[in-house]
Every structure is written in C-alpha cells, then in structure tokens.
Amino acid sequence: MxxxxxxxxxxxxxxxxxxxxxxxxxxxxxxxxxxxxxxxxxRASANPAVKKGLADFKAALDKMTAPLNVSAVSVGVKTLGEEAPLFEYHFTPSKLDPKGVQKVTSDSMYRIASTSKVFPAYALMLIDGVLWEDPVTKYVPELRELAKQAAAQDAVHVVDWDEVTLGALASHTSGIPVDLGTDLTAFNPPWEKLGLPKPDPANSPQCSGLLDGKPCTWEDFFTKFGKRPPIYAPNTAPVYSNIGPALLGLVVERVSGLKFEDFVQQKILDALGMKHTSAFKPDDKLGVIPVDDQWWTSLLGFENASGSYYSSTHDLLALGSAILGSKLISPAKTRRWLKPWTSSSSLGTFIGTPWEIYRVQNVTRDGRLIELYTKGGDITTYHAALIMVPDYDLVVSVNVAGPEVGGFVQLIQATATTVLLPALEQASKDEAAxxxxxxxxxxxxxxxxxxxxxxxxxxxxxxxxxxxxxxxxxxxxxxxxxxxxxxxxxxxxxxxxxxxxxxxxxxxxxxxxxxxxxxxxxxxxxxxxxxxxxxxxxxxxxxxxxxxxxxxxxxxxxxxxxxxxxxxxxxxxxxxxxxxxx
Known part of the structure; x- marks a missing residue:
C-alpha cells in the first residue's frame, strides 16, 4: 500500500x-x-450490589426448584477474600431414599462424576519432575503392546502411544478411544434389530460397572483396549475421554508408589480438610440418594480417577479455593494450570487440563472477555460442576441429584454467571474507588x-x-x-x-x-x-x-x-x- x-x-x-x-x-x-x-x-459480602445479586440468584433457584418432588439441589458461592461462603442453597425434595440424608446440607455428599477428573490433574501438579510434555509411555511403557491387538498394524488402527503426552491425556487431545466399559455389548437391548451384527462374546469387553455390571479392570484394559482404533492422531482435535484421566491416575501410582486414591486422600483431601469427599461410596446415611436410584452404587473399576468421587458443597468450595489460592502448588504452577490447552469447535469454549473453559463477553457493562474455568460431571441422575472465575477470585459449586434435574447444572451455571459477575464487578469498582x-x-x-x-x-x-x-x-x-x-x-x-x-x-x-x-x-x-x-x-x-x-x-x-x-x-x-x- x-x-x-x-x-x-x-x-x-x-x-x-x-x-x-x-x-x-x-x-x-x-x-x-x-x-x-x-x-x-x-469484602463482597458487604457490597449492596452483591447482596442484590445473591438475592436475585436465590429467587432464580427457588423458581427452578419449585416443581421438584424427588430431586435435590445444592449450590455454594465463595470468594477468596472472605473465609465464609458468600452464599449457600440447599433444596431437599419431599422424597429421598430413606438410606440417605433426609435434609440436604453443605456436608451432604453427592456423586460428582467427571468433576473427579480434577483430582488426577491436581495430583500430577503436586509431583515434582512430572511434566505435561512427558509421553505417557515414559511411565506406562506397556501401552506400546496394545498395538498387537489391533485389526491392522497401521496408523488407522493403532494408537501411537509414544506421541501421547500427559497434557494431551488431561486435555482430551490425545486422540485415543474414549472409553472401554460403555461398549453396547455389555447391555441388554437386542442390537441386531437395529442393524448391528449379533454380538460375539469373544469380541466384546464383557465388563462395564454401569447398571450393576462387572467393572472393567486394568487387566481388561491391557488385554482388550488395543482392539479399539484411534479417533485422531495425537494433538489433532479435542474429543472428551474417560481413559485419559484414568491413565493419569495410573501415572500417579507409578511415580508416587501409592494407590491413586491414597495419594489423593493424603496429599489433597486431608491437606485441605475435605472430610466429606471420597473415591468410594461413603456410608449411605451421608449421601443424597434419590428414591430407587441405581447410580449411587455404580462402580467404574479402573476408571475411578475419571469419575468415581463423591463430594459435598463445603468440600468443592474448599477445593476450588485451594486451586485459585495456590494452597498446595505454587502461584506460578497455578497460573500455568489455569490456561487453555486447546480451542474447540465452539467459539465460546476452550479446553484445559482438564477444564471446560467458557468465555463470556456479554455479562458486564464493559463487554470485556471473562473466562470461567469449570469441570462438570454427569452420571445419569447425578450432575455436578466446579466453577472458578479467576478475575473475581470466585468459586461456585453445583450438585444436583434425581430424575428431574437434567440440564440444571448448566442452567444454574449460566444464571450464576449472568447474575453474580456484574455484582462482583461493581464490588471491585466500589473497592477500587x-x-x-x-x-x-x-x-x-x-x-x-x-x-x-x-x-x-x-x-x-x-x-x-x-x-x-x-x-x-x-x-x-x-x-x-x-x-x-x-x-x-x-x-x-x-x-x-x-x-x-x-x-x-x-x-x-x-x-x-x-x-x-x-x-x-x-x-x-x-x-x-x-x-x-x-x-x-x-x-x-x-x-x-x-x-x-x-x-x-x-x-x-x-x-x-x-x-x-x-x-x-x-x-x-x-x-x-x-x-x-x-
């Protein structure tokens, strides 16, 4: 020009x-x-805009829960600036399973499903010398042997495990198959009537853990998973995976010498005083259990690190506060951890390790970009989310259980974003003034x-x-x-x-x-x-x-x-x- x-x-x-x-x-x-x-x-709790925002949030939750009869809802809100939560909301339906709690509180335990994926990532951040850039075969070399099970020895049928890093596993960019125990042959419907061939028992996992089926073990994984072809070459595009975090849990065991669940208990849960969080089903009397629920007891076998945990509002707020506040890892590690790893096909969604990162631009008056670092979880009747907004040192926890609350977590998350962020923005301005x-x-x-x-x-x-x-x-x-x-x-x-x-x-x-x-x-x-x-x-x-x-x-x-x-x-x-x- x-x-x-x-x-x-x-x-x-x-x-x-x-x-x-x-x-x-x-x-x-x-x-x-x-x-x-x-x-x-x-000092958000004393700010008039925040008080109004919380009142509006409660009104929205009251409206959402009013029609519920057999489903429970728990929501917590906390900022790092104050010790006590800003807000808690617990809805107890008229009917819950008599084995569990009959009044929902901040210590009531829900299944948090894939929100569990925070734990293997957090655990690796606590181990010196382990890097996201390390190939997984550095710690689990036997993954290379899976190739022998493939239908053909080529890139279309075999995962190149030496190119799969720990970061790729945590961020769902490994390109490896998503799951093992969800193979349809483990469930009852006559799949032949839908055009599929008659299942061959020798060509199916014969394990699941879901709906009271036999959980898959690591032996099942190493003797069967190689039959599954890759989805992408590593680092091509994100595809949600339950296998990735499970392998990260195995790496924790190989490096630390402890069972994954013991490492998390000692290094994270005990260190943060999370007394109502467990990798295994707790005493029923501590749990929020919908009537006739089948998912409270479902086992995930070797995929425990991906989705087996149970937790409470109090503990999820403690977990999010510890992450934002760098209580267990250095501020430098925290800053690296709370960053996107890859984009997705959604303009507003990026992927972290293991975060689902939502970018909003329409909630504050200045219209600027704000990032929410979240990890959601779903196991049919249980849905959960841990939400962190670094711009405001904000943590939100959401737990719901029951057959009536599908989609509630996303709606509550959206409502909290729309109502609370403008209020906290005003509180920031008032304090800055x-x-x-x-x-x-x-x-x-x-x-x-x-x-x-x-x-x-x-x-x-x-x-x-x-x-x-x-x-x-x-x-x-x-x-x-x-x-x-x-x-x-x-x-x-x-x-x-x-x-x-x-x-x-x-x-x-x-x-x-x-x-x-x-x-x-x-x-x-x-x-x-x-x-x-x-x-x-x-x-x-x-x-x-x-x-x-x-x-x-x-x-x-x-x-x-x-x-x-x-x-x-x-x-x-x-x-x-x-x-x-x-």
Whole structure:
C-alpha cells in the first residue's frame, strides 16, 4: 500500500502501529488485557450490589426448584477474600431414599462424576519432575503392546502411544478411544434389530460397572483396549475421554508408589480438610440418594480417577479455593494450570487440563472477555460442576441429584454467571474507588494524574501531566516514528493490574486506546473475525525510555483503618516521578 493512498484514519492507524501504540477494539473502543481489570473484591459480602445479586440468584433457584418432588439441589458461592461462603442453597425434595440424608446440607455428599477428573490433574501438579510434555509411555511403557491387538498394524488402527503426552491425556487431545466399559455389548437391548451384527462374546469387553455390571479392570484394559482404533492422531482435535484421566491416575501410582486414591486422600483431601469427599461410596446415611436410584452404587473399576468421587458443597468450595489460592502448588504452577490447552469447535469454549473453559463477553457493562474455568460431571441422575472465575477470585459449586434435574447444572451455571459477575464487578469498582481513585500529584514538577472508575474496564486516567507536558495530548509524538498530534484522534488511557506485587508495591500497566468507539467498530467491520484491532497483548511495553516502559505504573499501598488497601502514591518509572495521592 502506498502512503499516498492512505486515508487520514489509515495513516494514523499505521503510524500508531509503527510507533508501538495501541489500536483497540471492544465495547466503547477499549481493549483491556486478558484477565482481571481491577483487583478482586475482598469484602463482597458487604457490597449492596452483591447482596442484590445473591438475592436475585436465590429467587432464580427457588423458581427452578419449585416443581421438584424427588430431586435435590445444592449450590455454594465463595470468594477468596472472605473465609465464609458468600452464599449457600440447599433444596431437599419431599422424597429421598430413606438410606440417605433426609435434609440436604453443605456436608451432604453427592456423586460428582467427571468433576473427579480434577483430582488426577491436581495430583500430577503436586509431583515434582512430572511434566505435561512427558509421553505417557515414559511411565506406562506397556501401552506400546496394545498395538498387537489391533485389526491392522497401521496408523488407522493403532494408537501411537509414544506421541501421547500427559497434557494431551488431561486435555482430551490425545486422540485415543474414549472409553472401554460403555461398549453396547455389555447391555441388554437386542442390537441386531437395529442393524448391528449379533454380538460375539469373544469380541466384546464383557465388563462395564454401569447398571450393576462387572467393572472393567486394568487387566481388561491391557488385554482388550488395543482392539479399539484411534479417533485422531495425537494433538489433532479435542474429543472428551474417560481413559485419559484414568491413565493419569495410573501415572500417579507409578511415580508416587501409592494407590491413586491414597495419594489423593493424603496429599489433597486431608491437606485441605475435605472430610466429606471420597473415591468410594461413603456410608449411605451421608449421601443424597434419590428414591430407587441405581447410580449411587455404580462402580467404574479402573476408571475411578475419571469419575468415581463423591463430594459435598463445603468440600468443592474448599477445593476450588485451594486451586485459585495456590494452597498446595505454587502461584506460578497455578497460573500455568489455569490456561487453555486447546480451542474447540465452539467459539465460546476452550479446553484445559482438564477444564471446560467458557468465555463470556456479554455479562458486564464493559463487554470485556471473562473466562470461567469449570469441570462438570454427569452420571445419569447425578450432575455436578466446579466453577472458578479467576478475575473475581470466585468459586461456585453445583450438585444436583434425581430424575428431574437434567440440564440444571448448566442452567444454574449460566444464571450464576449472568447474575453474580456484574455484582462482583461493581464490588471491585466500589473497592477500587476507595483504594486507588483520586488525583496524584507532585507540585514541585507540575506533574499529576487523575484516576477514576466508570462503566469501562480498569481505571480511567485523565489530566495526565508530566513536568507540565500533557501526556495524552502529545502521545503520538512519543515513538520511533512520531507524528504531530491530531485533535481528531482520541487518545485515552486506562490502567489495569498485572498481578505483580512486592511488599507494599503493586505493578499496573496502562493501555492507550486510540480513536472513537465508532471508528474502532468501522475498522473491525472490515475483517471476517471479531475484534481485529484488539491487540493489547501485542503492543504493551513498546514505548521504553531508559529501560522503563511508559505504560508501567507502580502503586505504593498501605493498609487502611479497616484493613483495606489504600494507595498513597503512584510511581511513573519512565518519567522518574512519584506522585502523591491528594
């Protein structure tokens, strides 16, 4: 493209890009970095918006549970900022199996099915030297022998186990077959009437564990699973798997020398005080058991690590809080763990190890991207979910049991997201207004900056002056390819936390947004993918002066009378200035 053919706007965009400036796209033209845009609320329970949000959430749950007669529901909500849960909800139906609890509480135990898959992943994170990049054959070399059972010795029929990593097993990207015990030959309907050949007992697993069938063992796995062909070559695409986490549990045993269930009990459950969680069926009197339920006692055999656990509202909240709060592993490991491993065919769903990660953009007023790290579980009449939202240090647990509650977990999760996240967003803004907003100044150098909260993300910066120079008005002059300021180019600055803290200091980064929301939208409309111009990740830390970035801001923070953080000054390292809060 020739410079002479550029429109005024295109030229300005090009110059901004060449200078390392931000070109943004999001609601109102802002492009915040991924992650929290303000510190998570520490006193959410006292916030009026949160109180109203919880009341609305309870009303929604009351409406959902009103028609139920034989199904139970338990929901818990907690933030890391406060010790006690923000909210608990337990619905006891008029009829439950007399063997189990007759009043549902926070300690009542449900089957959590595939929510169990958190445990093998967590266990591996606790073992030094084991890496997601390790091939599974490093620990289970006999997997290579499965090839001998295949119908043909080629890539179409044989899993290349040496290419399957632990991370691929945890993230459902291994390409291996999904299951063993769900082979239809283990169940009764006359499959021949549906066009299938008459089952050959010698060519079926003859095990299941479901509906009181004989559970499959590791011996069954190693003598039969090789007959199943791969779904994909490893790392091609995600396909949900129960075998992957089961193999991770076996790796835990090989490395630790303990049975998987014993390792989890000692290193996770006991360490976190999770007294109402078990890998095996607990005493019936502790359980939420629907009348005539067949699934409370179903055994999963060698797939225990994938779906056998029972747990309670109290314990799932403790588990989620421990993960978000890095109680058992380092913050660095936690940050790596709470990241997507792969995308999926859904625009809003990514896959982690073992997370189902939902991305929402329509729940807060600023319209920004927020990620929910979840792990759901289903075993016919039992459904569960552990939900974590790192942006707000939020944990939600959902357990339901009974024949009337299919789909309830997803609906409750969606309702919690829609109702609670805006309330916690307001709580973050209210606390940030006390902790950070106002004017910071150094009168001796004629330098100042004013920070405020509004409907947009982060802290809005205005009246930004360094040694008498208006920084925003002269922003386009700062860069490798400077240009003269143009009054028609709107330059805005917003500050966001970075999770960098040391003592009383907290590091924040600024994002300079250019142009009006309408101009940003018009530019984005030219591309077949959304938010083409939202590239904060690629433009931060570009303008550097004497090794210090112009977008780096460091707050000095003290504890206020009520224990809440209160900023006393802000440092501008590139300018060599410290501005005191007025």
């Amino acid at each position: 020739h410079i002479g053919s550029l429109t005024h706007r295109s030229l300005a965009l090009l110059l901004a890009a060449l200078a390392g400036h931000e070109v943004s796209a999001a609601l109102d033209g802002h492009c915040p970095p991924l992650g929290p845009v303000l510190p998570a609320p520490q 006390v902790s950070f907003t106002g004017t910071y100044a150094d009168r001796a150098t004629n330098s100042s900056i004013t920070l405020a909260t509004d409907d947009a993300p982060g802290l809005r910066a205005t009246n930004y002056t360094a040694r008498g120079v208006d920084v925003l008005a002269n922003y386009l002059r700062i860069g490798i390819v400077p240009t003269e300021p143009d009054p028609s180019v709107l330059v805005r600055l917003r500050l966001y936390p970075t999770n960098l803290r040391s003592g009383r200091q907290a590091g924040w980064r600024g994002v300079f947004d250019l142009f009006t929301p309408e101009e940003v939208a018009a530019s984005d409309a030219r591309y077949p993918w959304p938010q083409n111009g939202c590239i904060a990740w690629g433009t931060m830390d570009r303008l550097v002066y004497q090794y210090e970035s112009l977008d780096y801001f460091v707050f000095n923070v003290e504890k206020g009378a009520d224990g809440a953080p209160v900023a006393t000054s802000i440092e501008l390292p590139a300018y060599g200035l410290t501005l005191t809060r007025q």
